[in-house]
Amino acid sequence: MTRHVVAATDDLAPGEHKLIEVAGREIGLFNVGGEFFALANRCPHGGGYMCEGFVTGLALSDGPGRYRLERKGEFLRCPFHGWEFEIRTGQSYCDPKSTRARKFNVTVEHGDELAKGPYVAERFPVSVERDYVIVDL
Numbered sequence: 001m002t003r004h005v006v007a008a009t010d011d012l013a014p015g016e017h018k019l020i021e022v023a024g025r026e027i028g029l030f031n032v033g034g035e036f037f038a039l040a041n042r043c044p045h046g047g048g049y050m051c052e053g054f055v056t057g058l059a060l061s062d063g064p065g066r067y068r069l070e071r072k073g074e075f076l077r078c079p080f081h082g083w084e085f086e087i088r089t090g091q092s093y094c095d096p097k098s099t100r101a102r103k104f105n106v107t108v109e110h111g112d113e114l115a116k117g118p119y120v121a122e123r124f125p126v127s128v129e130r131d132y133v134i135v136d137l
Contacts, residue, residue, distance in 0.1 A: 009036070009108055015073050019051045026051075027104060030087050032074055037087050039076065040102035045092070048080030050101060056084070058093070076101075 004022045006029060012018060017030040019041060026041035028051040041051045057072035075084045075093070083094045090101035 012036070015055070017051065017055065028076070029106075030055075030076075032087055035088075036106045036108060038104040038106050039085070039087065039090055040104070042102070043078040043080060043083065043085075044099050044101055045083045045095070046078065046080045048078045050076055050078055050085070053077045053079040055087070 002023070006020045006022060006027075007018070012029060012031040014031050014034050017028055020027050020029050026049075028039045028041050030037045030039070039050060041049055043050050054077045055073055056075050056077055057069040058075055059067050059069055061067040074087055076087050077084045083092060083099075085092055085101045090103035092099035092101070
């Protein structure tokens, strides 16, 4: 697994999303209430470009003609066929047992910690014996 820095947290306000490219893959990066999520930009149902779709909520009903929209900004509707996917999990609400959008792990790290990274120069012990510098490999 490789890690890629894709955006600063303040580049994407809550409720916003943007298309990014990572290692040749188009991925939608979403800020849902201050939490960040990433989904492949390809609908598993019809191959549509997911990030061109509408971010919406979950429509619930307790009877004919009565509905309410809850969990606003937590679902993405594919622009090709209108299938909806939960942004947090990629779960399809049209075919929940067998279809889900590809989800990628996302973490948020402080810049100071990220700058340290796992990048450590290889070091070798050095000693001085008389007038000679000796490097041990």
